[in-house]
């Protein structure tokens with residue numbers, strides 16, 4: 001069974017990717033998403 005690396009077993013997205021880096025996942029901090037690489041922050 002093929003599985004996309006960005007998705008969990010049930011098919012739901014695990015995390016969003018950084019729009020700047022492209023290959024870096026954003027950390028979930030409750031009310032915002034933060035990229036530890038370029039410090040990009042996205043508020044939910």
Ligand SMILES: [Zn+2]
Nearest residue numbers: 018021035038
């Ligand atoms: Zn980034």
